[in-house]
Amino acid sequence: MPSPAWAQRIDSIPPWSAAVRTIAIDERLAADAGLHVGDMVVLVAEPGRTSGDTVRISAIVQRRADPSEVARSEYRIRMHLGQLQDILGYGDRVDRYAIATAGGAAADSALRRINSVAFGFHAYPSREIAVETSKTFAVVSRFHRAIGMITIVASATFLLCIMLLKVDERRRDVAAMRLMGISRATVIRTVMLESSFVALLGSVFGVGLGFVVSAFVNAHYQAVYRTPLRFAIITTGTVTYSVLLSLVLGIGAGALAARRLARTPPLTLFGR
Amino acid sequence: MRFQLAALSLRRHASRTLLAVLGVAVSAAMLLDMVMLATGMRQSFASLLGRNGFTIRVSPRGTLPFDTEATIGQARDAAVAIERIAGVTAVAPVLGTTIHVLGAANPVTAFALGVDPAVQGDYQLLQGQHPTANTLVASDALLHATGASVGDTLDVAVGFDPQLRTYTGRRRVVVSGRARFTYLSADDRAAALQLASVQAMGGADRTDRVSLFMVRTAPNVDPEAARVAIERALPRVTALSTAGAVAEAEHRLSYFRQLAFILGAVSLIVGFLLVTTIVTVSVNERIGEIAIMRAIGVSRAHVVHQIVIEGIGLSLAGAASGLILGVFTAKWLNSILRGFPGLPDAIDFFLFEPNSAFRALALLVASGIAAGIYPAWRAASLPISGTLREEAVG
Numbered sequence A: 001m002p003s004p005a006w007a008q009r010i011d012s013i014p015p016w017s018a019a020v021r022t023i024a025i026d027e028r029l030a031a032d033a034g035l036h037v038g039d040m041v042v043l044v045a046e047p048g049r050t051s052g053d054t055v056r057i058s059a060i061v062q063r064r065a066d067p068s069e070v071a072r073s074e075y076r077i078r079m080h081l082g083q084l085q086d087i088l089g090y091g092d093r094v095d096r097y098a099i100a101t102a103g104g105a106a107a108d109s110a111l112r113r114i115n116s117v118a119f120g121f122h123a124y125p126s127r128e129i130a131v132e133t134s135k136t137f138a139v140v141s142r143f144h145r146a147i148g149m150i151t152i153v154a155s156a157t158f159l160l161c162i163m164l165l166k167v168d169e170r171r172r173d174v175a176a177m178r179l180m181g182i183s184r185a186t187v188i189r190t191v192m193l194e195s196s197f198v199a200l201l202g203s204v205f206g207v208g209l210g211f212v213v214s215a216f217v218n219a220h221y222q223a224v225y226r227t228p229l230r231f232a233i234i235t236t237g238t239v240t241y242s243v244l245l246s247l248v249l250g251i252g253a254g255a256l257a258a259r260r261l262a263r264t265p266p267l268t269l270f271g272r
Numbered sequence B: 001m002r003f004q005l006a007a008l009s010l011r012r013h014a015s016r017t018l019l020a021v022l023g024v025a026v027s028a029a030m031l032l033d034m035v036m037l038a039t040g041m042r043q044s045f046a047s048l049l050g051r052n053g054f055t056i057r058v059s060p061r062g063t064l065p066f067d068t069e070a071t072i073g074q075a076r077d078a079a080v081a082i083e084r085i086a087g088v089t090a091v092a093p094v095l096g097t098t099i100h101v102l103g104a105a106n107p108v109t110a111f112a113l114g115v116d117p118a119v120q121g122d123y124q125l126l127q128g129q130h131p132t133a134n135t136l137v138a139s140d141a142l143l144h145a146t147g148a149s150v151g152d153t154l155d156v157a158v159g160f161d162p163q164l165r166t167y168t169g170r171r172r173v174v175v176s177g178r179a180r181f182t183y184l185s186a187d188d189r190a191a192a193l194q195l196a197s198v199q200a201m202g203g204a205d206r207t208d209r210v211s212l213f214m215v216r217t218a219p220n221v222d223p224e225a226a227r228v229a230i231e232r233a234l235p236r237v238t239a240l241s242t243a244g245a246v247a248e249a250e251h252r253l254s255y256f257r258q259l260a261f262i263l264g265a266v267s268l269i270v271g272f273l274l275v276t277t278i279v280t281v282s283v284n285e286r287i288g289e290i291a292i293m294r295a296i297g298v299s300r301a302h303v304v305h306q307i308v309i310e311g312i313g314l315s316l317a318g319a320a321s322g323l324i325l326g327v328f329t330a331k332w333l334n335s336i337l338r339g340f341p342g343l344p345d346a347i348d349f350f351l352f353e354p355n356s357a358f359r360a361l362a363l364l365v366a367s368g369i370a371a372g373i374y375p376a377w378r379a380a381s382l383p384i385s386g387t388l389r390e391e392a393v394g
Helices: A027-033 A081-088 A105-117 A126-133 A135-168 A171-179 A184-225 A236-263 B002-012 B014-053 B075-083 B140-146 B195-201 B223-233 B242-252 B254-285 B287-295 B300-337 B354-380 B384-393
Strands: A008-012 A021-026 A040-043 A053-062 B054-060 B088-102 B108-115 B123-128 B135-138 B153-161 B166-181 B190-194 B212-217 B237-241
Touching (some): A021 A027, A027 A053, A053 A081, A126 A135, A135 A184, A135 A236, A135 B014, A135 B300, A171 A184, A171 A236, A184 A236, B002 B014, B002 B300, B014 B242, B014 B254, B054 B223, B054 B242, B075 B088, B075 B223, B088 B195, B108 B195, B123 B135, B135 B140, B140 B166, B153 B195, B166 B190, B166 B195, B190 B195, B212 B223, B242 B254, B254 B287, B254 B354, B287 B300, B287 B354, B287 B384, B300 B354
Parallel strands (some): A021 A053, B135 B166
Antiparallel strands (some): A008 A053, B054 B212, B054 B237, B088 B108, B088 B212, B123 B166, B135 B190, B153 B166
């Protein structure tokens, strides 16, 4: 039986009566069925049954930000264990126990002890279950990385192209500088400085755009899937990686184009 | 002549042209992949559900097939009620459960389907016979896990009670065939038995119950009308047509469709910007030449055509390379997404649909044409004498 502590209580009232049992429902069910705190509902094990358990809604809870629940559209009800066992005719049975330990060695020791004495069931560490249940997200993560790689190749090509053109446009300026006696090294450094400045400006703009887009993505998918889960998170690592990549590409492209220009005789650059 | 001049102009800056074609190719590949992703899931899923002509799935009210452990009671009466509905040609009951193949130190657990072999649509027989009262057909994964083959006898049980180490039902069955399960992955251990066998082994909880009905309708009947009639006849069930199931799957996977749309649009914009930039810079460099061409009597239309042809050339070369690149990257991306646990073998996320693919690439080429129009118009509108003077002096 999932613990109510997993969900955030957003609205509640004290128990109404000892005679009528209370349940908590998720906000999705409350919104779709027009239910409110204090409403009486009848719970049955399956549709069509006439007899059921009349209960009062005592709380509306928010769904957890759990990726594994994102695509699932069913409603959630939290009730007392005994109440659910009665409704289902399940007897004195549970699906599983969640066990809190002091962590570390205590968890391993508890695990060993339970598995050595328990007859008929098996204890698993939470991390093992997490690995098993997160296989779907591992696939999605691999897919994102692959898409990211393709995007990086596309943007790198684009950036390289733009930088080469940008430097190429400066052929007359470079020719003038060379004719004035400015050294090849200074010309290359100047062009590289310019290209790195352009790359940096582009990166700053890109990071800003990234924040706006991620805010939009989060707002959109939180509304679509009705979940508080954050779908796009921009981390310091992501920002650093993208800015560095952009700078390296920008400076690399600038250096490549500048070297080519600096080696060309100034008069040829002038078109003479 | 115009084509030759455009080709010469592109060849003059070979490295720049090559880089632009590469950029457009990557954009085109991305666009193609995203189109394949957007159309692939829908078609692949619809084709999977439409196999064997079953157009409607009936599950316990408020649930999707096999989404929960809920079952439909009084299954025989329900099947009769569905069969009576106009347009329904066959009703295939299915009961899903977990079976344990005993014998080894650790029992092998598998997913079992109780079916009516005469109308079932859950598996394709690869070898042997359909299941009878005391036989089953198994997937290759189950046969491999148990070390059994067709003709061997297995000790199978249902309803394991971990405390008492007992089962609600247990029987010895002969493996009568090998099968490929349509809605399961090749790695899933699965078996199909007769519905009555699974119900009997499940004990009182499973008597006259099924997980779902698959319903086949006549070709001239609207499945939606039959679906509504089923829900009206049986208020305790939810009937889902193939179109409804595809819509539900699309909702659950809408993330991928929207990602495809966004990345596809970004690819198109990047391709457009790249061609515009290249052609604009190329025109800026040749302002003097263009002014001379105009001065010696070359028409404005001729100049515009030549520049637009350059844009089309870049886009076409990029789109052609992108087509090849896109097909390969789609295979790679599809192999990643095929790693989803439990995904049926028949599902592909990226599906090459010639019409959609060529429409997308045509859109990219059209954007290439549009990209050439502005620089072409600018070049053709240059004041001839002023430009010649500036270029000569400058």
